[in-house]
Amino acid sequence: MARRKKVYEGKAKILYEGPEPGTLVQYFKDDATAFNAEKRATIEGKGVLNNRLSEFFMTGLNTIGVPTHFIKRINMREQLIRAVEIIPLEVVVRNVAAGSIAKRLGIEEGTPLPRPIIEFYFKDDALGDPLVAEEHILAFGWATQQDLDDMVSLGLRVNDFLSGLFLGVGIKLVDFKIEIGRIWDGDYMRLIVADEISPDSCRLWDIETGQKLDKDVFRRDLGDLADAYTEVARRLGVMPQREPGPTKPTLIN
Ligand code: TMP
Numbered sequence: 470m471a472r473r474k475k476v477y478e479g480k481a482k483i484l485y486e487g488p489e490p491g492t493l494v495q496y497f498k499d500d501a502t503a504f505n506a507e508k509r510a511t512i513e514g515k516g517v518l519n520n521r522l523s524e525f526f527m528t529g530l531n532t533i534g535v536p537t538h539f540i541k542r543i544n545m546r547e548q549l550i551r552a553v554e555i556i557p558l559e560v561v562v563r564n565v566a567a568g569s570i571a572k573r574l575g576i577e578e579g580t581p582l583p584r585p586i587i588e589f590y591f592k593d594d595a596l597g598d599p600l601v602a603e604e605h606i607l608a609f610g611w612a613t614q615q616d617l618d619d620m621v622s623l624g625l626r627v628n629d630f631l632s633g634l635f636l637g638v639g640i641k642l643v644d645f646k647i648e649i650g651r652i653w654d655g656d657y658m659r660l661i662v663a664d665e666i667s668p669d670s671c672r673l674w675d676i677e678t679g680q681k682l683d684k685d686v687f688r689r690d691l692g693d694l695a696d697a698y699t700e701v702a703r704r705l706g707v708m709p710q711r712e713p714g715p716t717k718p719t720l721i722n
Contacts, residue, residue, distance in 0.1 A: 553650025638704035643672035
């Protein structure tokens with residue numbers, strides 16, 4: 470069988486050519502990075518967990534009419550997605566001050582924000598993904614005003630959906646990052662949610678204890694990352710069983 474063509478390799482995922490035009494296969498690696506890849510590790514089982522969790526969130530979004538790139542999961546580490554033109558902006562939605570906004574503006578972590586705050590970061594590893602204003606985005610042509618309006622609207626809808634979902638299992642959605650892509654239907658263009666939604670790209674705190682259940686466990690050396698992600702998956706009913714003992718998560722289909 471001919472080897473399939475790798476289209477792109479990022480820090481946590483690989484994209485391969487898909488079986489049909491306009492599709493790609495997204496492979497989830499076990500690699501974890503933080504601080505623009507200054508800190509790296511391989512976390513056994515992380516790719517499997519994120520594949521399942523991203524499937525779960527994207528499927529739910531598709532069901533409520535928020536369009537995403539997700540088509541179907543293929544196996545433990547791969548999913549079939551629609552190929553998109555990624556807009557070079559990370560869309561961050563925040564409900565509670567944490568991470569960079571806490572540091573930048575001197576707000577204590579855990580302070581609820583008066584309303585969801587949406588920020589855009591320019592996707593450029595060499596620059597460390599800097600925070601940018603709408604002025605920069607429009608002036609440099611990274612997106613149009615219509616794109617920005619659509620990205621804000623998608624961000625808020627994803628926020629409402631995920632906040633409710635997590636609240637139901639005792640988790641506070643502190644903030645998250647999504648990426649948005651363009652797809653073309655003939656002459657008609659629209660924006661859809663792309664990339665992944667997983668504990669790599671969210672901040673998730675247990676409502677009772679405040680325990681962190683997201684990638685901050687790795688960024689801040691707070692414990693076992695796969696254990697935290699497994700707990701998120703278990704609560705959401707995404708992975709019904711886990712092997713006992715020292716081995717990392719095992720999926721039961
Ligand atoms: P920040 O507080 O570090 O700006 O992160 C905000 C949210 O975005 C948080 O949920 C983690 C997520 N995030 C990513 O998914 N990728 C990144 O490269 C960074 C810096 C943050």
